[in-house]
Amino acid sequence: ISYGSADPIFNNRLEFPSFYRTIPxxxxxxxxxxxxxxxxxxxxxxxxxxxxxxxxxxxxxxxxxxxxxxxxxxxxxxxxxxxxxxxxxxxxxxxxxxxxxxxxxxxxxxxxxxxxxxxxxxxxxxxxxxxxxxxxxxxxxxxxxxxxxxxxxxxxxxxxxxxFQQGEIPGFKQFFYSLNPYTYQRDTLFSEIWEMLFSCRFSDLVPGKTAKSPLPKCTGNETFDDTVLESYGTFNYRIAYGVYTAVYTMAHTLHELYGTMTRSPKSAESLHMYFKQWQFVQYQCSEPCKPGFRKAKVEGAPSCCYTCVLCADGEMSNITDAQSCTKCSKYEKSNSGRTSCIPRDINYLSYDDHLGSTLSSISVTFSITCAVILGIFIKYRETPIVRANNRYLSCLLLISLMLCFLCTLLFIGRPTQICCLLRQVTFGIVFTISVSSVLAKTLTVIIAFNATKPGSKLKKYVGTQLAIVLVIVCCLGEIIISIVWLASNPPFPEDDTLSDADTIILLCNEGSGCFFFCIIGYIGTLALLSFIAAFLAKDFPDRFNEAKNITFSMLGFCSVWGAFVPAYLSSKGSRMVAVEIFAILSSSAGLLGCIFIPKCYIIFLRPELNTKANRII
Missing domain, CATH: 3.40.50.2300 (Response regulator)
Known part of the structure; x- marks a missing residue:
C-alpha cells in the first residue's frame, strides 16, 4: 500500500494485482x-x-x-x-x-x-x-x-x-497538544523539531548535546501559541492523511478478515478480496449521480467529467450513474424524488365530490319543483291565469324544463361511451323545446292582440295549432344538426394525459367543436328571437300577459350563455363540465322562476285576481 508512488506502471492489475495506493x-x-x-x-x-x-x-x-x-x-x-x-x-x-x-x-x-x-x-x-x-x-x-x-x-x-486530497486525522489534534519532549528523550529528531518550533536549545536533555548558539534553554514545558499553530491550519493534512488512510485500510481489512475466519485457513486471495472492500480516496472527476438523477456531459470536459441533472417531471431513474432517465407511461408520473413511477391521479366530476353532489342535488330539486308546478297547472287548468297564453304550451315548457334539469345528471360521473353520445344531444333537443315553447307563447300573444283589430288577417292563426307547428319546426332543425353530428364525428370518452402532468383528466371529447357550438348558437338564436318578440309585446293590455316575464327570463338566459363561452373555453377537467352544468341549471331556473312563479303566486296568494273580470283584451 503506497502513499507516495505515482508511477502509472502500477495501473497494470495483471502484473501488480495486490498493489494499492492512496494518491493518484x-x-x-x-x-x-x-x-x-x-x-x-x-x-x-x-x-x-x-x-x-x-x-x-x-x-x-x-x-x-x-x-x-x-x-x-x-x-x-x-x-x-x-x-x-x-x-x-x-x-x-x-x-x-x-x-x-x-x-x-x-x-x-x-x-x-x-x-x-x-x-x-x-x-x-x-x-x-x-x-x-x-x-x-x-x-x-x-x-x-x-x-x-x-x-x-x-x-x-x-x-x-x-x-492531493487532505483530511483530518481523528485524535491527532489531541495528540499534538499533549506532546512533551520528556516522553521522547531517546528520539534525537523529536528534540530537533522542538528546538525549531520554539527557537530554543537543549543542553542536558539529550546525552552528548551541547548548545551551539546563545538561544534560550528549552524547558520542555513550552506551549504552542497562535503563531505556531497557524502553520498547522485546521489539522488537515495531505501526505500524512494518505499514510493514515493506508494504515487504517490495512487494519480494517485485517479486522474484517479476522472477524469472519472459520476453521479453514484463508488464502492470500481472501485477504485481497476483503482488502478491496475498503476504498481509498476517490479520485473521480465528478461525484456519482444518485437515483433520480442522470449524467449530463459538461461541454469541453473529459468524458469522465459530468454533472448530475434531476430527471424531468414524468421521468425516473432508480440506479446510480444513470446515463438517461426512463420515461414513465402516460398513466403514471414520477414521484418527488424521481426514483420511481406512481399512478397519476384521476380527475372527473364525480358524485362523490362536493361539487358533483351539490350540482346533482340542485338538479333533482329543480326537476321536482317543475313536476310540482306541472301538477298545480293541471289541477287549475280551467282558471283564467292557466288558460291565458296557451296552457298546453305551458305544460310542454314545464316538462321540457324538468328534462333540462335532469339531463345535467348525464354530465356527472365517469364518462362512458353512451353518456358522451347522449349528453350534448339530449341537452340541445330539450333546451330547444323549452326556448321554442317560449317563442311560441310570445308569438301567440302578438297574434292574439293583432287579431282583434278590424280587418286583421291574423284571426285564422289564433289557436294552438300554429304554436305546436312552430315548436316542431324549431326542434327539427336541432334534431338535424344532432343527427349529422353523431353520424360524422360523434363524441367519445377520452383520457387527457397532456393538460396536467400529475393528473389524468377523464372527459368526453366532443368530436367536433364546430357542431357543439352550432347547437349552442342555434339555441341562442331562438332565445334572441324570443327576447325581441317578448320585448315588443310587453306593453300589450292584458293582466295575464307574460311578455314582461319572458323578456326578463330571456335577458337572463342570453346573459348566462354569453358568459358561458369564455368560461367554458378557459376551464379544463371537472371544472369545464361544472361550468356547462351551471349554465344549464341557472338558465333553466331563470325560465322557471320568471314565467311560472308569478302564476303560482296569484293562484295561491291572490286568487281574487284569477278571474275573467281581470282580463283586459
Whole structure:
C-alpha cells in the first residue's frame, strides 16, 4: 500500500494485482493540468520537465492532448538532475543561462512545471538564482511543498498547483497538544523539531548535546501559541492523511478478515478480496449521480467529467450513474424524488365530490319543483291565469324544463361511451323545446292582440295549432344538426394525459367543436328571437300577459350563455363540465322562476285576481 508512488506502471492489475495506493498516478495529474488548460482556452504554453521517465511521459501525453485541442508547445526544457549537472563539463551557470533566456524570450504566458521529486535540488537552485518574468505557472503536486528560497516564493506567488486530497486525522489534534519532549528523550529528531518550533536549545536533555548558539534553554514545558499553530491550519493534512488512510485500510481489512475466519485457513486471495472492500480516496472527476438523477456531459470536459441533472417531471431513474432517465407511461408520473413511477391521479366530476353532489342535488330539486308546478297547472287548468297564453304550451315548457334539469345528471360521473353520445344531444333537443315553447307563447300573444283589430288577417292563426307547428319546426332543425353530428364525428370518452402532468383528466371529447357550438348558437338564436318578440309585446293590455316575464327570463338566459363561452373555453377537467352544468341549471331556473312563479303566486296568494273580470283584451 503506497502513499507516495505515482508511477502509472502500477495501473497494470495483471502484473501488480495486490498493489494499492492512496494518491493518484502521474497520468491523472497530467490530465488534470490539461483540464485547466482546456478550461481557460490556453493554446500556447511552455513546458519544463525533469529529464527522466516522469518528464517524458508528461511531455508525450500533454502534446497528444494539446494537438487534439488545437494547441501546441511554445518551448520544451528538460532539466537534468543536479548530480548530472555537477559532473557535466559545462558549468551549471551556462546551462541555467540558456534556460533563463528561453523563458524570457518566449511569448507564452503559461508555463507548466512537471518534475520528479528527485529533481527538486536542481529546480530550487535554478529558480533561487534567476529572477523570472511574470508568468502563469502550473506545477505538479510535489513542487509547492519544496519551495525553499524566498526568490522562488516571489516567482511562484499565485501559482496554479495541483494537490492531493487532505483530511483530518481523528485524535491527532489531541495528540499534538499533549506532546512533551520528556516522553521522547531517546528520539534525537523529536528534540530537533522542538528546538525549531520554539527557537530554543537543549543542553542536558539529550546525552552528548551541547548548545551551539546563545538561544534560550528549552524547558520542555513550552506551549504552542497562535503563531505556531497557524502553520498547522485546521489539522488537515495531505501526505500524512494518505499514510493514515493506508494504515487504517490495512487494519480494517485485517479486522474484517479476522472477524469472519472459520476453521479453514484463508488464502492470500481472501485477504485481497476483503482488502478491496475498503476504498481509498476517490479520485473521480465528478461525484456519482444518485437515483433520480442522470449524467449530463459538461461541454469541453473529459468524458469522465459530468454533472448530475434531476430527471424531468414524468421521468425516473432508480440506479446510480444513470446515463438517461426512463420515461414513465402516460398513466403514471414520477414521484418527488424521481426514483420511481406512481399512478397519476384521476380527475372527473364525480358524485362523490362536493361539487358533483351539490350540482346533482340542485338538479333533482329543480326537476321536482317543475313536476310540482306541472301538477298545480293541471289541477287549475280551467282558471283564467292557466288558460291565458296557451296552457298546453305551458305544460310542454314545464316538462321540457324538468328534462333540462335532469339531463345535467348525464354530465356527472365517469364518462362512458353512451353518456358522451347522449349528453350534448339530449341537452340541445330539450333546451330547444323549452326556448321554442317560449317563442311560441310570445308569438301567440302578438297574434292574439293583432287579431282583434278590424280587418286583421291574423284571426285564422289564433289557436294552438300554429304554436305546436312552430315548436316542431324549431326542434327539427336541432334534431338535424344532432343527427349529422353523431353520424360524422360523434363524441367519445377520452383520457387527457397532456393538460396536467400529475393528473389524468377523464372527459368526453366532443368530436367536433364546430357542431357543439352550432347547437349552442342555434339555441341562442331562438332565445334572441324570443327576447325581441317578448320585448315588443310587453306593453300589450292584458293582466295575464307574460311578455314582461319572458323578456326578463330571456335577458337572463342570453346573459348566462354569453358568459358561458369564455368560461367554458378557459376551464379544463371537472371544472369545464361544472361550468356547462351551471349554465344549464341557472338558465333553466331563470325560465322557471320568471314565467311560472308569478302564476303560482296569484293562484295561491291572490286568487281574487284569477278571474275573467281581470282580463283586459
Amino acid at each position: 498516478n502521474e497520468l491523472s495529474e497530467i490530465d488534470a493540468i490539461m483540464s485547466l488548460i482546456r478550461h481557460f482556452g490556453w493554446k500556447w504554453v511552455g513546458l519544463i520537465i525533469s529529464d527522466d521517465f516522469t518528464g517524458h511521459r508528461a511531455n508525450e501525453r500533454l502534446q497528444n492532448l494539446m494537438n487534439k485541442d488545437g494547441g501546441c508547445l511554445a518551448f520544451l526544457i528538460r532539466l537534468k538532475n543536479w548530480s548530472e549537472i555537477k559532473s557535466s563539463k559545462v558549468h551549471f551557470t551556462v546551462i541555467y543561462r540558456d534556460i533563463e533566456q528561453t523563458i524570457y524570450k518566449t511569448t507564452a504566458s503559461v508555463i507548466i512545471l512537471f518534475f520528479n521529486l528527485q529533481y527538486m535540488a536542481s529546480l530550487n537552485l535554478f529558480f533561487a538564482h534567476n529572477k523570472m518574468p511574470k508568468k502563469i505557472w502550473i506545477v505538479s503536486s510535489w513542487i509547492v511543498k519544496e519551495l525553499r528560497y524566498s526568490q522562488m516564493q516571489v516567482t511562484f506567488n499565485g501559482t496554479l498547483a495541483l494537490s
